[in-house]
Amino acid sequence: MKKLIAIALGTVASIAISASLANAETFKIGLSNGWVGSEWRTQMIDEAKAAAEKWKEKGVDVEVSVQSANVDVPGQIAHVRNFIAEGVNAIIVNPNSPTAFDPIFAQAKEAGILVIATDAEVSSPDATYVGIDQTAWGAAGAKWLAETLGGKGKVVAINGVAGHPANEMRVAGYKQVFKDYPDIQVVNEVNANWDQAQGQQAMQNILATYPDVNGVVVQDGMAAGAWKSIMDAGKTGQIAATGEIRKDFIDLWSKDKLNSGATVNPPGVMASALNVAVLMLQGKELKEPATAGQYKNAMYLPIPFIDSKNLADAAKQVDGKPGYYSYTSALSIEDAEALFK
Amino acid sequence: MTPTTTETLSSHAGGLKLWLERYPFLPALIIVVALLALNGAFSPNSLGYRSLTGLLSTYMALIMLAIAQTYVVSAGDIDLSAGATLSLVNVAIVVLMEKWGGGAGAVVGAMLLGVLLGLVCGVINGIVVAALRLQAIVATFATSIFFTGVALYVMPVAGTPAPALFWRTYGGRLLGLPFVFYVLAALALLLFLLSRTRLVTQLLAVGDDQQAAYQTGLPVVLIRIKGYALCGLFSALAAFCLTGDTASGDPLVGGKMTLYSVAAVVLGGSALAGGWTTVVGSLLGALTIGLVNSLVFFMGTPSEWQNFVQGLAILFVLMAGVLAGRRARA
Structure with missing residues (x-):
């Protein structure tokens, strides 16, 4: 004592x-x-x-x-x-x-x-x-997708937790953007609760229901899962979808040349x-x-925004870090x- | 060993046992005092008048919820929907107060309906568990999902503010004393009055030996339903305190509090098997949880270890309390 x-x-x-x-x-x-x-x-x-x-x-x-x-x-x-x-x-x-x-x-x-x-x-x-600004976050991904698709095509959205303030703002953001692109058609919106497994399953269902979908707006935390479904279905070359900012996804993105863009919530x-x-x-x-x-x-x-133009820089920043970085x-x-x- | 020493030893042990029998919350009280001292040693400010008032007003909701839980535990039951009931009452009163204009009348009216809502939730649980004879732990888990669903229907997104009159009163002062002291005094009076009712004794009798209680002619089903109703009532009171401290409605706010309320009951020295409970102990158990959380921080635990140390500390306190309690009942 x-x-x-x-x-x-x-x-x-x-x-x-x-x-x-x-x-x-x-x-x-x-x-x-x-x-x-x-x-x-x-x-x-x-x-x-x-x-x-x-x-x-x-x-x-x-x-x-x-x-x-x-x-x-x-x-x-x-x-x-x-x-x-x-x-x-x-x-x-x-x-x-x-x-x-x-x-x-x-x-x-x-x-x-x-x-x-x-x-x-x-x-x-x-x-x-x-x-x-979470609204601007949602808008940035949608703008990238609309431009990548040349302003027209069928798009689906995979959202986070319904009723969560950040999710509602992000949804409002992409809706606002798509209003300016009359030829972009949002065919379905689903909630996958910011969960990779649910994102993967939602994407599987979407691919089964809409085989001709061109683009996906999917929030981070689910995008890696959604991309897994896209790749499993052999549609990597045909679909553009938003991505993640984690190192493991950036590696996959560089290796398989995914058509992706990621809004950064740093x-x-x-x-x-x-x-x-x-x-x-x-x-x-x-x-x-x-x-x-x-x-x-x-x-x-x-x-910040990561797309094919600055992907190499982003990969350099996270180089040598663990996969979750x-x-x-x-x-x-x-x-x-x-x-x- | 001479007979005299044996005698003194046994009478000494008997004295401790007697004390613990009369005041079963004693170990919990000692733990709370020790935690307060430790908090004070690491951060003298944390024992200030202001900090203690703050501690009480933040943890008053958990205190109420732990007391709610104690009454069902007395009868050997459990209520895993207490937190969901709290959430439901929280969003319901916030929505009603806003709808009715946020004046004094609106506040009182909404609170009356809130109490009623809590009672209804409790009675539903009671019927499901006691009358329909479903296992309490699973049945109340199911009703918790149901109550959460209703709360999400009432308020889909967290956010509606409570009227300033309501939370300024709760967080403010009355006649120079923090309002939360009056809440504590009223709670003490309510607990005292309840302890003199036949219902509490009957709940304990049912929890001690349901078969025996039935054979002595007690209406066991009705008593258990009343226990759940009491639990619902105190969950509603918990919701008032929470609304006073957070000034807003959140349909998911109580979910995480349910297991804490069960933990507080056990930390307070009650037996989950029923028949041996102490509401004062549960009050102290809730404070223990709050004080442990603060202590982990004041000790300067690195952030990555805080969850770990917090869990370990609660486990440690639990062991100390249970050992003391077991000795008393042995």
């Missing part, structure tokens, strides 16, 4: 010393992730941590503390409460619900904490969203959000205030600085 106390005292002392030695700017940022079901989320957090390290070169000490676990909505609210108790300067959340955080974000703001949501938009007026969004947060903590002001989106609190990041991009500190006055 005595030993334990000694260790505890030692730690306290060393923390106190390191705090007093830090003459540079020091910011404490809490990262909360409420779902650990995919490698994408793990990569998101790793990139954000790396981005925080980079600030050291600028003489800014960014200390991140991470809460990442499978939790229900109250559990993630508790994440935010813990951060408030810890006295962080900013909180960056990949939220489990678009609306449930309104009251707790209000409390965080009251406590003088900057709140940023990333990857999924939140309705709270006390938070800023830094991430991609795991680097949290790193971008972190860079924006640090600049905001330094008291800088955005050139254009974040007022986009349905909740009027969004700052949208550019959305996703192609990524993030605002560098300089990129972020350019957005501020």
Whole structure:
């Protein structure tokens, strides 16, 4: 017990010393992730941590503390409460619900904490969203498909989870685009719940029902499965379909010369959000205030796109990484600085 | 060994047993106090007035749900649809409050209907399990899918905000004290009154030995249905707390909470087999889950290990509690 106390005292002392030695700017940022079901989320957090390290070169000490676990909505609210108790300067959340955080974000703001949501938009007026516009994400894939097909043909859509906000926005995005191409005919839309196996099965059913289909709009997380069905049916050369940004798919794409294009939802969004947060903590002001989106609190990041033209570059970026690694991009500190006055 | 020492030993053990019999939640209480101390050691702020109030207002929903679960567990049953009932009441009251304009009348009206809805869900479960004699664990799993379906029909996408009056009251203060303290006081009173009713004793009798209860002339089927109704009622109360803390409707919000509620019951010192339960223990069990989650973070566990450590810690607490409880009942 005595030993334990000694260790505890030692730690306290060393923390106190390191705090007093830090003459540079020091910011404490809490990262909360409420779902650990995919490698994408793990990569998101790793990139954000790396981005925080980079600030050291600028003489800014960014200390991140991470809460990442499978939790229900109250559990993630508790994440935010813990951060408030810890006295962080900013909180960056990949939220489990678009609306449930309104009251707790209000409390965080009251406590003088900057709140940023990333990857999924939140309705709270006390938070800023830094991430991609999911509607534009859906539109980009559809635009690539329409142009690849020369503006005409039969198209099917394989969507994610019905009722999920991001899915609804992506669907609205491709619908908007196809309106401008009167000769593109959307013959069917199915839900495959962002699941590779369900995507594969949905594509099998589609190929059986519509043997003359020309194009497929399929979201990431299901596209590899859908492509497997296309390849199994021997239709690789005849069908154009959207793809994935994971390394294993990019490899397959390069090897088999698939006619594919992938809108990138980069795991680097949290790193971008972190860079924006640090600049905001330094008291800088955005050139254009974040007022986009349905909740009027969004700052949208550019959305990269991979197609046959830049596939080789993308393959180079993910070269040597494990198969689950996703192609990524993030605002560098300089990129972020350019957005501020 | 002299007879005197044996005597003192046995009387000592007997004393502990007596204490545990009278206050079966004692091990859970000790665990909660220990966890609070540990949280405080790693992050002094976490024991602040504000943080503790926050902990209570966030975990009040799980506390209510754990208490709901306790009443069916008393009779040797289980309710895997408690979380789905919570979701259904959550979306129903949010939609109704919005439809009726969000005023005080709308809030009270929606809450009354919410209680009724919770009771109906409970009675449906009771009939399916006790009257139709389906296995509780599977039957309530099936009704949970059914209730979730209804909730998705009422509100297809998470998002409708609850009226400000509702969540500002829940998260705010009344006469200088956080509102959630009044909720806790009201809950304590309700639990005290319930503990004096014949129903709770009857539930425990059924859970202890259903055959014996039947032979002594107790209406076993009716008692079990009443237990489920009580569970539905407290699930509805849980939904009110959750709505107060999240200020919105979400048709899937309670799904993950069901198993946590069962875990809280066991962590609190109740026996899942029935006949030996403690509502106060379940309250403490729910807090234990919340405190473990916070502790894992305050200890500075690396993010990739947080799920692992959290599971391990709950398992550890469970073992400590069960060992203490078994000793008392032995």
